[in-house]
Amino acid sequence: MPRRWxxxxxxxxxxxxLAACGRLLNRGVQAHTEKPFxxxxxxxxxxxxxxxxxxxxxxxxxxxxxxxxxxxxxGKYRFVWMPPGASAQYRDDGPFDFPxxxxxxxxxxxxxxxxxxxxxxxxxxxxxxxxxxxxxxxxWDNKQRDATLQLVPDPVAVKWTDSSGRRHEFTYVIxxxxxxxxxxxxxxxxxxxxxxxxxxxKDYAYAEGSENQLAHWARVGYxxxxxxxxxxxxxxxxxxxxxxxxxxxxxxxLDNNCAHCHQPGGQAGYTGVDFRLTQTEIARxxxxxxxxxxxxxxxxxxxxxxxxxxxxxxIYRLESTAPKTSMPALSRDVVHVEGVALLKEWIASLxxxxxxx
Amino acid sequence: MTNPQPSARVPRSSPLLREVGSCCLLxxxxxxxxSCTKPVDFQKSLQEKLINxxxxxxxxxxxxxxxxxxxxxxxxxxVTIRGKGMDKTILSFAGQKTGAQGMxxxxxxxxxxxxxxxxxxxxxxxxxxxxxxxxRRVRVEWxxxxxxxxxxxxxxxxxxxxxxxxxxxxxxxxxxxIYVGQSENVVLRRNRVEQNVDGFEIENTExxxxxxxxxxxxxxxxxxxxxxxxxxxxxxxVRVYNNQLVDNNTPNFAPKSLGPIYYLPxxxxxxxxxxxxxxxxxxxxxxxxxxxxxxxxxxxxxxETSLRDTAASPITQQVFAPDDKRYDPFVRxxxxxxxxxxxxxxxxxxxxxxxxxxxxxxxGKLPDILYDGVVDRGWGxxxxxxxxxxxxxxxxxxxNFDAGGEMKHPVHDLKRYACSxxxxxxxxxxxxxxx
Numbered sequence: 145m146p147r148r149w150x151x152x153x154x155x156x157x158x159x160x161x162l163a164a165c166g167r168l169l170n171r172g173v174q175a176h177t178e179k180p181f182x183x184x185x186x187x188x189x190x191x192x193x194x195x196x197x198x199x200x201x202x203x204x205x206x207x208x209x210x211x212x213x214x215x216x217x218x219g220k221y222r223f224v225w226m227p228p229g230a231s232a233q234y235r236d237d238g239p240f241d242f243p244x245x246x247x248x249x250x251x252x253x254x255x256x257x258x259x260x261x262x263x264x265x266x267x268x269x270x271x272x273x274x275x276x277x278x279x280x281x282x283x284w285d286n287k288q289r290d291a292t293l294q295l296v297p298d299p300v301a302v303k304w305t306d307s308s309g310r311r312h313e314f315t316y317v318i319x320x321x322x323x324x325x326x327x328x329x330x331x332x333x334x335x336x337x338x339x340x341x342x343x344x345x346k347d348y349a350y351a352e353g354s355e356n357q358l359a360h361w362a363r364v365g366y367x368x369x370x371x372x373x374x375x376x377x378x379x380x381x382x383x384x385x386x387x388x389x390x391x392x393x394x395x396x397x398l399d400n401n402c403a404h405c406h407q408p409g410g411q412a413g414y415t416g417v418d419f420r421l422t423q424t425e426i427a428r429x430x431x432x433x434x435x436x437x438x439x440x441x442x443x444x445x446x447x448x449x450x451x452x453x454x455x456x457x458x459i460y461r462l463e464s465t466a467p468k469t470s471m472p473a474l475s476r477d478v479v480h481v482e483g484v485a486l487l488k489e490w491i492a493s494l495x496x497x498x499x500x501x
Numbered sequence: 502m503t504n505p506q507p508s509a510r511v512p513r514s515s516p517l518l519r520e521v522g523s524c525c526l527l528x529x530x531x532x533x534x535x536s537c538t539k540p541v542d543f544q545k546s547l548q549e550k551l552i553n554x555x556x557x558x559x560x561x562x563x564x565x566x567x568x569x570x571x572x573x574x575x576x577x578x579x580v581t582i583r584g585k586g587m588d589k590t591i592l593s594f595a596g597q598k599t600g601a602q603g604m605x606x607x608x609x610x611x612x613x614x615x616x617x618x619x620x621x622x623x624x625x626x627x628x629x630x631x632x633x634x635x636x637r638r639v640r641v642e643w644x645x646x647x648x649x650x651x652x653x654x655x656x657x658x659x660x661x662x663x664x665x666x667x668x669x670x671x672x673x674x675x676x677x678x679i680y681v682g683q684s685e686n687v688v689l690r691r692n693r694v695e696q697n698v699d700g701f702e703i704e705n706t707e708x709x710x711x712x713x714x715x716x717x718x719x720x721x722x723x724x725x726x727x728x729x730x731x732x733x734x735x736x737x738x739v740r741v742y743n744n745q746l747v748d749n750n751t752p753n754f755a756p757k758s759l760g761p762i763y764y765l766p767x768x769x770x771x772x773x774x775x776x777x778x779x780x781x782x783x784x785x786x787x788x789x790x791x792x793x794x795x796x797x798x799x800x801x802x803x804x805e806t807s808l809r810d811t812a813a814s815p816i817t818q819q820v821f822a823p824d825d826k827r828y829d830p831f832v833r834x835x836x837x838x839x840x841x842x843x844x845x846x847x848x849x850x851x852x853x854x855x856x857x858x859x860x861x862x863x864x865g866k867l868p869d870i871l872y873d874g875v876v877d878r879g880w881g882x883x884x885x886x887x888x889x890x891x892x893x894x895x896x897x898x899x900x901n902f903d904a905g906g907e908m909k910h911p912v913h914d915l916k917r918y919a920c921s922x923x924x925x926x927x928x929x930x931x932x933x934x935x936x
Contacts, residue, residue: 296548322574467622468601
């Protein structure tokens with residue numbers, strides 16, 4: 145009996161030791177789909193930081209967007225991971241239908257003067273938990289070793305000089321967990337914003353070579369239901385005239401910078417203004433429309449006055465950083481000069497005028 | 502014998518004094534420490550508490566003035582925020598950097614009490630889409646006094662059910678001090694509102710009791726009305742009693758961009774617009790320089806010609822939106838009785854064209870009670886088809902200025918309106934002691 149007991153216990157020990165080794169050796173992504181979520185970003189094993197670059201773990205796919213949300217000129221590094229065997233259902237419009245367990249990671253970084261390396265500020269995870277999409281904010285430490293989970297991150301002082309010699313010096317405000325909902329909620333349901341077909345439909349320079357992102361996702365098993373290439377929508381790149389007309393690029397910019405709130409069911413749905421790319425009526429983009437919310441509009445009268453960017457509230461609010469005036473209302477601390485220039489050019493190109501001008 | 506060791510020398514003071522001294526030092530250090538606490542720490546820890554809160558939690562706020570520069574938000578049901586008093590726990594948003602509101606509440610079963618919210622960039626306390634809400638002994642204020650750049654609304658519940666606002670104070674709002682919109686089952690009691698453009702606004706809201714409030718030194722004391730093109734229509738059943746709506750003569754300081762409120766005549770005691778089932782009794786409504794009580798249909802109250810000139814109005818778009826088929830622009834079934842009404846209309850606001858015209862026609866002054874007399878043709882041709890009943894309101898002067906008939910048949914005689922309507926039932930909500 146004692147001997148047999150010893151045998152069993154050593155066998156059990158061996159098994160558990162092997163399992164531990166297996167876990168140690170198999171350093172795949174460690175997903176969490178319910179609370180408590182890890183305090184450290186490293187516990188997810190999504191990527192490693194090597195020489196200032198985020199190197200994705202096995203199964204973690206980098207991606208970018210045709211026209212992204214402007215975030216104070218921050219560099220943004222996006223990754224997606226899905227549980228083995230799971231894949232997202234393709235959608236023509238709106239974000240894909242991602243499986244439970246999906247992790248979307250977006251890391252925000254700013255250049256460091258005199259260095260090729262960017263300083264990582266924060267990594268936002270959207271985790272498709274069993275209870276729905278959950279935002280997690282991980283804030284990088286100064287030594288850039290790891291990032292720590294926070295509910296209400298402190299603002300960060302940012303200073304850098306861009307390649308044209310322009311100095312950027314401002315306080316970068318990181319949204320808190322409640323504020324995540326302001327942009328991501330539609331009819332009280334939290335959804336990702338960026339990963340839509342039209343925004344992902346572009347080539348990406350993967351480590352193993354360049355490939356269309358939608359095709360890549362389908363090939364690695366992350367996407368099903370992808371239609372033939374000709375049937376896939378594609379948004380213009382806001383700053384690349386080769387990818388679309390002035391109007392198309394302006395529409396793509398408004399889609400990704402404004403439409404998360406300005407669409408039916410969004411935080412600013414009540415304004416009646418709808419900036420989705422799939423919504424093509426210019427009247428619904430505020431043409432000759434007086435606003436019906438109480439934000440500051442200066443002495444201006446209409447959201448959008450054709451031919452007159454300087455009389456359009458749309459431009460006035462994009463050019464401000466004051467709390468009652470600035471749009472988007474969250475997560476924009478500096479003016480996107482080039483984005484505003486695009487919209488000004490577009491409005492200036494529009495024919496006609498408003499009544500009582 | 503002298504002590505040979507200098508190091509052992511101690512100051513000549515008694516142990517008691519030493520203790521007192523070190524105690525003072527400790528207190529001084531603590532004071533220094535507390536005065537040095539970074540504002541962001543308070544804000545951050547409070548916002549974290551609001552995010553981490555569980556239903557049933559009470560979040561106690563200490564005494565002191567705390568500077569915040571960012572909207573606080575709550576989405577967890579069943580939370581109470583409790584300070585030490587509206588003059589003791591002060592959340593100051595002066596110089597606010599992020600977000601326009603002070604607090605943004607999207608949670609049911611919420612209580613906030615004994616706290617002040619000051620100098621927010623936009624609205625002070627916004628409560629949206631929520632049930633069972635209590636706002637008690639809360640002060641919202643723009644401390645520089647009336648100013649066009651102040652936030653529009655002080656206490657600002659929208660789309661709420663079972664709402665109690667009591668013993669609170671609102672000052673300086675560029676639209677309304679205490680507003681309630683698109684809500685049902687509301688009790689507003691014992692509040693004091695001063696130096697706002699509108700003291701109270703009850704908009705598109707059903708089943709309201711407003712009593713024992715004081716509304717004074719605003720541009721207007723109280724508005725009870727419906728507006729078109731808001732998701733919720735059909736506000737009605739409003740009881741206003743035992744209130745004081747007096748001396749509301751602060752020059753209108755609403756920015757033009759806020760629309761109709763910009764045209765609220767300075768010196769309006771109370772306006773009742775485009776609504777039915779309103780009972781106003783036992784109030785003191787006095788010395789409002791344009792008019793003490795203004796009973797009107799929508800088209801008299803909202804001057805669309807003027808609105809065409811507003812830079813950008815929250816309501817302009819609604820006004821000119823395609824007709825809202827659900828909207829009833831008429832006012833009817835209003836019962837004003839047993840009020841102490843006097844001293845109104847002595848110096849009407851000539852800034853507003855309609856008022857100027859009317860005052861000119863009447864020799865420069867207006868009566869206490871003005872009724873536009875506009876009725877729906879379908880109501881028949883009786884002497885008082887709108888059922889506006891006025892009885893026992895002291896020596897209040899009255900005029901139906903026949904807005905619909907181009908003022909050709911004005912009626913001064915109160916007897917035509919000497920009727921009564923059944924008393925409206927009281928509003929019962931659990932947190933106000935009702936069932």
